[in-house]
Amino acid sequence: MNVPFGFDASLAVLTLAVAGYAIAVRESFAAVIAFISYGLLLALVWVRLSAVDVALTEGAIGGGVTGALLISAAAKVGNGVADVSRPLGRVGKFFIAFLCAVITIGIAVAFLSLPESAPTLAPLAAEHLPSTGLGNPVTAVLLSYRAIDTLLESVVLVFAVVGVWTFASDHHWGGAPESPGRDRPEEPLVFLGQILPPLGILIGVHLVWTGATEPGGAFQGGTILAAAWILTMVAGLTKPPSIGGRWLRFALVGGPALFLGIGVAGFVIAKAFLAYPEGYAKAFILVIEAGVTVSIAVALGLLALGPPGRRLP
Amino acid sequence: MNALTLAGLSGAALIGMGLYGFITNAHLLRKIVAFNVIGGGVFLLFGAVAHRGAASGMSADPVPQALVITGIVVAFSATALAVALLLRYFKETGTPFLSDNCETSGSRSDVERS
Numbered sequence: 001m002n003v004p005f006g007f008d009a010s011l012a013v014l015t016l017a018v019a020g021y022a023i024a025v026r027e028s029f030a031a032v033i034a035f036i037s038y039g040l041l042l043a044l045v046w047v048r049l050s051a052v053d054v055a056l057t058e059g060a061i062g063g064g065v066t067g068a069l070l071i072s073a074a075a076k077v078g079n080g081v082a083d084v085s086r087p088l089g090r091v092g093k094f095f096i097a098f099l100c101a102v103i104t105i106g107i108a109v110a111f112l113s114l115p116e117s118a119p120t121l122a123p124l125a126a127e128h129l130p131s132t133g134l135g136n137p138v139t140a141v142l143l144s145y146r147a148i149d150t151l152l153e154s155v156v157l158v159f160a161v162v163g164v165w166t167f168a169s170d171h172h173w174g175g176a177p178e179s180p181g182r183d184r185p186e187e188p189l190v191f192l193g194q195i196l197p198p199l200g201i202l203i204g205v206h207l208v209w210t211g212a213t214e215p216g217g218a219f220q221g222g223t224i225l226a227a228a229w230i231l232t233m234v235a236g237l238t239k240p241p242s243i244g245g246r247w248l249r250f251a252l253v254g255g256p257a258l259f260l261g262i263g264v265a266g267f268v269i270a271k272a273f274l275a276y277p278e279g280y281a282k283a284f285i286l287v288i289e290a291g292v293t294v295s296i297a298v299a300l301g302l303l304a305l306g307p308p309g310r311r312l313p
Numbered sequence: 314m315n316a317l318t319l320a321g322l323s324g325a326a327l328i329g330m331g332l333y334g335f336i337t338n339a340h341l342l343r344k345i346v347a348f349n350v351i352g353g354g355v356f357l358l359f360g361a362v363a364h365r366g367a368a369s370g371m372s373a374d375p376v377p378q379a380l381v382i383t384g385i386v387v388a389f390s391a392t393a394l395a396v397a398l399l400l401r402y403f404k405e406t407g408t409p410f411l412s413d414n415c416e417t418s419g420s421r422s423d424v425e426r427s
Contacts, residue, residue, distance in 0.1 A: 012322075012323045016327065023343075031343055050373040051360060054378050073396045076400060077403045078409070088337055100336075107325040107358065108326075141378075141379035153383050156390055219382060
């Protein structure tokens with residue numbers, strides 16, 4: 001890619017400025033909006049590092065879903081009135097800024113003094129790519145070479161949902177999370193809630209399917225499916241589900257359970273945990289990705305909704 | 314100076330800025346935002362360091378990319394947990410700030426119920 005240096009420089013300046021605004025601005029709502037822009041700008045920086053898979057993840061999760069989560073939190077807690085019993089004086093702030101600058105300079109010096117040639121596993125990853133039947137080396141790392149990382153990662157999401165649910169009050173247990181939108185959503189929002197989810201589902205499924213050969217994959221696709229779901233709830237078209245629902249819980253743990261099941265079956269059919277039989281690797285990977293995508297979408301949606309806050313009638 | 318060096322230096326700057334915000338902002342939601350700014354910087358620095366190994370035929374080393382993708386998802390899980398903790402704290406105390414004299418005499422939501 002032939003991009004003038006000016007583009008990279010302005011992108012870096014813009015990213016730092018937006019991050020600085022997110023830190024320095026007074027209103028927490030403005031800080032969250034700046035943070036979302038920061039996530040999208042970071043995604044652009046990742047594209048410039050030729051890491052399109054990371055860019056999609058950063059844009060969808062780092063900017064999008066995290067943004068949705070933080071916006072609803074900011075709307076609930078507001079700015080608050082600070083307890084000024086022990087304010088941080090100007091000298092204190094300056095001292096902290098100085099120490100943080102020292103850390104930044106230290107990291108920058110360490111980064112610039114790295115040797116030219118770096119150790120890399122890229123040739124090894126490229127060499128064995130044909131045996132997985134995949135065309136995207138990142139998907140090969142995620143679901144074949146280091147499948148155990150991805151298995152544990154999908155379990156982390158389930159644990160996070162369990163962790164969030166534990167913050168429910170006792171008398172709300174078994175109920176549903178509060179609706180993320182207003183009682184009477186504005187008409188444009190309802191319109192978007194009707195028109196965008198079909199597109200979101202299409203793009204989400206496409207990203208999962210194409211992830212085998214091109215940038216994309218279960219996490220990026222699952223996030224977009226989750227976003228479509230959240231949008232319908234914000235627009236008041238669907239209600240948050242009761243956390244006790246059997247289908248909901250099945251969808252939540254189904255993906256990791258399927259992944260684990262195929263992993264254990266690997267002992268029999270391919271002589272190792274999480275190994276795939278020769279020639280069928282791609283088929284197994286696609287089945288796992290399909291299951292994991294559903295669980296990721298449900299888990300991300302539930303994490304954005306928060307703990308149950310009302311009882312179902 | 315190229316895109317790679319610039320990304321590494323931006324990562325270093327973002328870590329410092331995020332750390333400053335994390336320490337000086339008393340508002341708990343702002344601390345969560347600042348922590349995620351640090352996270353973005355760490356990922357970017359890692360990506361820039363790892364990208365130097367991409368010379369061997371590929372546009373980028375896939376192993377560190379997979380690591381960063383895993384990292385972003387786990388960071389979101391941790392953020393969701395932190396936000397849930399903050400909202401519960403806010404419900405109990407009515408303030409998004411940590412206080413020295415936190416009253417421990419029964420929570421507000423329990424009082425509302427009785």
